[in-house]
Amino acid sequence: MDIFTLISLAFATFVYAISPGPGLFAVLATSTRYGAIPALWLSIGHVVGDVLYVSVAMFALTIIAQTIADSMVYVKFFGAAYLLFIGIQQYLSKGVSFESQREKRSVFKLLLAGFVVGGTNPKTIIYYLSFLPIFIDLNDLTLTTEIQVIVVVGITVLLVLSMANVLGLKLRKHIENPVVIKKVNQITGITMMLVGVFVALY
Numbered sequence: 001m002d003i004f005t006l007i008s009l010a011f012a013t014f015v016y017a018i019s020p021g022p023g024l025f026a027v028l029a030t031s032t033r034y035g036a037i038p039a040l041w042l043s044i045g046h047v048v049g050d051v052l053y054v055s056v057a058m059f060a061l062t063i064i065a066q067t068i069a070d071s072m073v074y075v076k077f078f079g080a081a082y083l084l085f086i087g088i089q090q091y092l093s094k095g096v097s098f099e100s101q102r103e104k105r106s107v108f109k110l111l112l113a114g115f116v117v118g119g120t121n122p123k124t125i126i127y128y129l130s131f132l133p134i135f136i137d138l139n140d141l142t143l144t145t146e147i148q149v150i151v152v153v154g155i156t157v158l159l160v161l162s163m164a165n166v167l168g169l170k171l172r173k174h175i176e177n178p179v180v181i182k183k184v185n186q187i188t189g190i191t192m193m194l195v196g197v198f199v200a201l202y
Helices: 003-018 022-034 036-059 061-092 098-103 107-119 122-135 143-175 178-201
Strands: none
Touching: 003 122, 003 143, 022 036, 022 107, 022 143, 022 178, 036 107, 036 122, 036 143, 061 107, 061 178, 122 143
């Protein structure tokens, strides 16, 4: 792939990733509540989900992709239930400091939550299948092209989620007060629950 094609692919991915959706909201809520590092782990999990879909779009072609899209409806509801559970936990958590809560966040759980958000939306693979053929010939792929596409998509999605992470940190500076932490717990908990509902309905 030439540099112009790679830039065009990155731009198309950026426009798709920056549109309001469960991934952005989940990263924003996590960054505001727990800080940059937990939000980064969540973002990485989300990127893994997206990269998985890109790989399927390139390797599995339309028939297998459609099969996965059909079966993903069950995975989607499981993921939505998991996100609702996380949201309820956050909503009911006590008004303790940001630091002590941040230490309790499991890296594995953050990666899993990010993967659930990014990997349980069957429309994502349909989207990648629709625009990847504009940039590459899915029937004549080389290993180099596949790696280039995965790297460009992964970096671009991570960049967009990092922007949400930074926004969450800016919000955090205005609310790092023990008096309002309980409200933050409730707001971020509700946000995560809404992400779960969004995943189920999207």
